[in-house]
Amino acid sequence: MNSDFMDALIQLEKEKGISKDVLIDAIEAALISGYKRNFHSAQNVRVDINRETGNVKVLARKTIVEEVIDPRLEISLEAARQINPNYQLDDIVELEVTPKDFGRIAAQTAKQVVTQRIKEAERGIIYETFVDREEDIVTGIVQRQDQRFIYIDLGKTEALLPINEQMPTERFKHGDRVKVYITKVEKTTKGPQIFVSRTHPGLLKRLFELEVPEIYEGVVEIKSVAREAGYRSKIAVYSQQEEVDPVGACVGPKGARVQTIVNELKGEKIDIVKWSNDIETYISNALSPSKVVSVEVNEQEKMARVIVPDYQLSLAIGKEGQNARLAAKLTGWKIDIKSESQATM
Missing domain, CATH: 2.40.50.140 (Nucleic acid-binding proteins)
Structure with missing residues (x-):
């Protein structure tokens, strides 16, 4: 490694936000493993990379002892004082043991470490980007x-x-x-x-937010969504401003806004209904496009008995009970639908 490599690490720090010192520490740790693996060494070593020049040294760390038992890990006091007369027992002596061809191993290892850290940093950036979404x-x-x-x-x-x-x-x-x-x-x-x-009710909600400026701006509020993905959905909307028709805003001029969403959902039918604080009105609206004669509610059991004209019964229930089922999901109430004839029996 050389000064050009160190300059590259500085550039990497600026572009990727990966600390130069963290990279060098990681390279040093990897080089210790590389040294022991390639040179079959059981020595206690430290790798030092010069932060300016990029020069790499391998230093064997030996403890000063009175009697040397393992020369790979220990050095006598006499031998240590030949290096520096101030050494004492139990001090650590560092001796350079850098192999001749260690530069090649160092370069390969550094490249691997840097590549891995770049990948980790990029993964971290991607995670942070999408976890917020x-x-x-x-x-x-x-x-x-x-x-x-x-x-x-x-x-x-x-x-x-x-x-x-x-x-x-x-x-x-x-x-x-x-x-x-x-x-x-x-x-x-x-x-x-x-x-x-593609089936989550949140997809429908977000699509309306994208297509309807009044929802994005907070003028129209989506109160509830019920969805049987690919077939039919109901969405309840409300406006705080009386002059704004929430259903009309969602439908758009000549149905353009809702049609864009229907196209995105490959023809899924969407009923847009007006939310109401009055539960009888809300349940009646939720059963759209069916007309409703009356709604009787049982607050305790959260159940509603709905009467519809005889000719509207099948429409109110829907194919395989779909309209009634979606209305119940939308309102959070159990709904029992009867025709006028059935109600008088």
Whole structure:
């Protein structure tokens, strides 16, 4: 190693934020192992790298004793005082034992250590970047797929989309651009693992925040989301400002805003309903597009009995009970739906 190498470490410190001293300490530790491995030495050694020139020395550390039993670890007081007359028993003497070709080993080891530390630093930066983006949307490119995951390129790293977090109505091919919701970021020995989802209700919420300026600005608030990914969703919205129609803001001019989200979710139907502090009104709205005649609530059991016109019963319940099920998820209430005819029986 030479002064150019030390200059490179200084540059690395500026660009990557990796301390030069931390790198040198790591190289010295690695060189001790390299020396013992390559030269079959059981000596107690220390490696010293000159911070200015980059020169490397291997120093054997020996304890001063009256009687030498292991010359690899010990030195007599008489021999020590030939080096420096001020030495005393139990002092440590350092003797240079740098092998002739140790410079080559030092250079290889330094390169390996620096490369490893750069990787660790970059992994740390990636982790810090994405751990702050949990519960957020990112856009990536589909790379490949196995039995467990779809691998999505996010630029400097890859995200894992578990198969069970993929919408059942969509199939991806290599090169597809896709928006995903970050559910979890984990630190591992191989670097950060980023888990994403296409089925999480948070994806729908974030998509509306991206498409509807009134939500992003806080004028319109998303109160609740219920989702059966790929098929149908309901979202309850509310505005503090009476002059702002929260449903209209989310639908957008000629339905443009909600249509963009529907397209992103490959045709998933989305019901946008107005949230209300009055639970009867809220439940009635949640059953949209069905019309509701009346709502009776049992506060104690958090259960609602809903009466709908006879011709609206199947619409209120929905295909395989989907509309009623989503309305219950959205409101957090159990909902029992009856037609007018059934209610009078």
